[in-house]
Amino acid sequence: MNITVFCSAYSLDERYTAPAAEFARLLGEHGHTLVWGGSHAGLMGLLADGVKEAGGRLVGISVQLLAHKTYEGADELVMTRDLAERKARLLERADAVVVLVGGLGTLDEVTEVLELKKHALHDKPVVVLDTEGFYQGLRTQLERMDSEGFLPRPLAELIHFAADPAEALAHLEA
Numbered sequence: 001m002n003i004t005v006f007c008s009a010y011s012l013d014e015r016y017t018a019p020a021a022e023f024a025r026l027l028g029e030h031g032h033t034l035v036w037g038g039s040h041a042g043l044m045g046l047l048a049d050g051v052k053e054a055g056g057r058l059v060g061i062s063v064q065l066l067a068h069k070t071y072e073g074a075d076e077l078v079m080t081r082d083l084a085e086r087k088a089r090l091l092e093r094a095d096a097v098v099v100l101v102g103g104l105g106t107l108d109e110v111t112e113v114l115e116l117k118k119h120a121l122h123d124k125p126v127v128v129l130d131t132e133g134f135y136q137g138l139r140t141q142l143e144r145m146d147s148e149g150f151l152p153r154p155l156a157e158l159i160h161f162a163a164d165p166a167e168a169l170a171h172l173e174a
């Protein structure tokens, strides 16, 4: 399975790196391909290293703006013109999307994927790995949209929140 992962480009502490490394190991050991932003920066680099070490394949979707941060050693590297094209390629290459902890870049990516899914422009699974309750705020906001009529289809059809890496992958493999 080609699994596109959005996550932080920053170096984080063990509370966040340990679950990301565990998810990377599972992804590689289960023979999946990581599709990601193609960077060696922060959690993105840690994730790619972990998948590679565990025997998985790497497809990096980089962008000219951040070419100097490109990960060396991906099995395939796609260079895109701008962030919009990168987001399109990241989704196009995905069988499923997984969201790890991240900042504005990650939030931008996941909201775009959800907006496109809302409009039935794709129907790929989207799983959020909610490490340390990092996404409780986002979940609360989305649940309010759901219960107060802001969404055209049930939230449960758009996104799944997983408590740990094994549950995240199990949801995709089921």
Ligand SMILES: C/C(=C\CNc1ncnc2c1ncn2[C@@H]1O[C@H](COP(=O)(O)O)[C@@H](O)[C@H]1O)CO
Binding pocket: 005, 006, 007, 008, 009, 010, 036, 037, 038, 039, 041, 042, 044, 066, 069, 101, 102, 103, 104, 105, 106, 107, 109
């Ligand atoms: C760490 C620094 C620069 C490197 N920045 C990025 N490199 C690669 N990909 C990036 C970068 N910034 C955003 N992205 C994409 O968004 C997500 C990460 O953004 P976040 O704001 O850290 O959550 C990630 O999924 C990428 O696709 C500064 O020296």
